[in-house]
Amino acid sequence: MMLKVRDLHAAYGRIPVLYGVTFSVAEGQFVGVLGHNGMGKTSLLRALMGFLPVAGGTVVLDQADITDWPAYRRSRAGIGYVPQGRDIFPNLSVLDNLRMGCAKVDGNDAPVIDSVLEDFPRLKRLLDRLGGALSGGEQQLLAIARCLCGKPDLLLLDEPTEGIQPSIIDEIIELLERLKQSRRLTVVLVEQNLDFIAALSDRILLIQKGRITREVSPGSLKDPDLVGEFVGVER
Amino acid sequence: MDLVLVLVIQVLFAMASLALISVGLAVIFGMMRVINLAHGEFLMLGGYSAIFATQHGINLWISMLVVAPVVVGAIGVLVERTLIRFLYGRMIDTMLATWGLSLFLIGLITGIFGNTTVGISAPLGGMAIGNYRTSIYSLVVIAITVVLLVAMYLVLRYTRLGLFARGTMQNPDMAAALGLSPPRVYAVTFGIGAALSGLAGALIAPISGVFPTIGIAYIAKAFITVIGGGAAILSGTVTASALFGAIQEVGTYFTTPVFGVVITLAAAIVLIRLLPQGITGRFLKRWL
Numbered sequence: 001m002m003l004k005v006r007d008l009h010a011a012y013g014r015i016p017v018l019y020g021v022t023f024s025v026a027e028g029q030f031v032g033v034l035g036h037n038g039m040g041k042t043s044l045l046r047a048l049m050g051f052l053p054v055a056g057g058t059v060v061l062d063q064a065d066i067t068d069w070p071a072y073r074r075s076r077a078g079i080g081y082v083p084q085g086r087d088i089f090p091n092l093s094v095l096d097n098l099r100m101g102c103a104k105v106d107g108n109d110a111p112v113i114d115s116v117l118e119d120f121p122r123l124k125r126l127l128d129r130l131g132g133a134l135s136g137g138e139q140q141l142l143a144i145a146r147c148l149c150g151k152p153d154l155l156l157l158d159e160p161t162e163g164i165q166p167s168i169i170d171e172i173i174e175l176l177e178r179l180k181q182s183r184r185l186t187v188v189l190v191e192q193n194l195d196f197i198a199a200l201s202d203r204i205l206l207i208q209k210g211r212i213t214r215e216v217s218p219g220s221l222k223d224p225d226l227v228g229e230f231v232g233v234e235r
Numbered sequence: 236m237d238l239v240l241v242l243v244i245q246v247l248f249a250m251a252s253l254a255l256i257s258v259g260l261a262v263i264f265g266m267m268r269v270i271n272l273a274h275g276e277f278l279m280l281g282g283y284s285a286i287f288a289t290q291h292g293i294n295l296w297i298s299m300l301v302v303a304p305v306v307v308g309a310i311g312v313l314v315e316r317t318l319i320r321f322l323y324g325r326m327i328d329t330m331l332a333t334w335g336l337s338l339f340l341i342g343l344i345t346g347i348f349g350n351t352t353v354g355i356s357a358p359l360g361g362m363a364i365g366n367y368r369t370s371i372y373s374l375v376v377i378a379i380t381v382v383l384l385v386a387m388y389l390v391l392r393y394t395r396l397g398l399f400a401r402g403t404m405q406n407p408d409m410a411a412a413l414g415l416s417p418p419r420v421y422a423v424t425f426g427i428g429a430a431l432s433g434l435a436g437a438l439i440a441p442i443s444g445v446f447p448t449i450g451i452a453y454i455a456k457a458f459i460t461v462i463g464g465g466a467a468i469l470s471g472t473v474t475a476s477a478l479f480g481a482i483q484e485v486g487t488y489f490t491t492p493v494f495g496v497v498i499t500l501a502a503a504i505v506l507i508r509l510l511p512q513g514i515t516g517r518f519l520k521r522w523l
Contacts, residue, residue, distance in 0.1 A: 072415055
């Protein structure tokens with residue numbers, strides 16, 4: 001197992017948000033975490049990345065207990081993070097955003113950026129633009145590209161479809177499928193877009209009120225009755 | 236003609252010394268948003284480091300260009316690790332803490348070196364321009380300032396160190412997610428800001444002399460320059476020092492030095508009223 005999360009508790013101040021999350025992810029798996037707003041999806045990723053203090057439980061990455069590690073050590077251990085809202089550096093150019101992504105790459109970053117850009121033709125024309133001047137979809141692509149510059153083994157993706165035009169959502173699905181093959185990425189995706197998560201995931205976990213409540217197969221998300229029962233989403 | 240040339244040199248020197256005393260603060264306050272009320276004391280420590288080293292047999296240029304920035308840079312890292320790092324984002328607490336640091340440093344230096352002015356004579360002597368004389372050293376200070384500003388531009392624009400500092404200041408959490416340790420970037424950046432202040436204090440020491448409370452003479456000017464310059468720390472510092480330096484020297488020429496400063500401060504108030512985000516808040520937005 002690449003990532004093992006056991007009985008993870010976390011809280012914002014005194015308000016608990018995760019009440020004992022347990023799941024594991026094998027190498028090369030694409031795991032989707034499906035849930036409503038406020039169920040703890042973003043908090044789960046923030047806790048895995050080290051931005052939300054863990055109140056109990058353990059996080060193990062490749063045999064190493066990283067529960068108490070700061071974010072930059074987790075990143076150097078191979079976790080890549082594409083946050084909700086994308087967090088592009090607004091006053092840096094697209095190229096400099098990618099160079100920031102190469103922070104943990106020693107030596108010359110130009111070949112790394114060139115190889116990543118092969119998968120992102122849309123970004124090649126925008127290298128001189130300021131990150132803050134891009135559209136939401138372009139920023140999402142940039143956030144994924146920037147993350148890949150750090151050569152992560154495990155990718156944490158937080159709602160990449162949020163606020164993005166449908167044409168780019170399809171582009172992101174194709175892109176992630178291609179990357180899954182070519183870079184042998186392990187991915188944890190949290191989402192509430194059913195089509196997106198069903199198209200990409202090998203396994204789907206449902207998160208409700210800060211707990212993983214059950215696992216379903218991607219195919220079962222095509223059945224509207226089941227979906228309504230699982231997550232209370234009316235379609 | 237000779238008079239014009241001498242005046243031009245004086246104006247350029249006023250601009251250069253304003254830029255010099257401000258660049259360290261541009262890094263620490265402009266970039267890191269730390270209101271460092273001990274900035275003047277960093278300059279003062281630079282002056283003392285250079286003079287102390289020179290008195291102990293180290294070459295004057297090495298004392299000014301190497302010893303002073305290294306010593307004050309090291310003090311800066313120490314201050315960041317023991318004091319500033321607990322206070323990021325807490326403006327009032329930072330002001331109180333650095334004010335306390337300022338008083339502490341003044342007291343410490345007074346205790347060690349006494350409450351008197353120490354100095355070293357400006358090297359290189361003078362040079363005749365027609366019927367007037369000007370010091371060669373002031374030309375050297377102008378040249379060093381230009382080199383320093385160009386070097387800072389190159390570091391910020393083209394090196395990974397400069398990029399990491401800019402990125403981390405914009406979004407420390409995201410920088411951490413990409414593998415940078417924000418505490419380390421903060422400590423290094425603060426140290427570089429302090430080192431720049433140490434260098435500036437050393438370069439000015441032969442002209443003004445040094446005494447423990449000399450920082451008070453610089454700190455207001457430095458803050459006005461950095462705030463007047465706005466968000467782009469380098470082009471902001473350059474344009475604001477050019478503007479205020481010119482106003483001050485021309486004002487001084489037509490009135491008195493005291494009125495020169497008064498006119499400069501009045502101009503600064505007008506500028507901030509018209510451009511609340513500073514010069515680079517309106518112009519040169521994409522510049523560094």
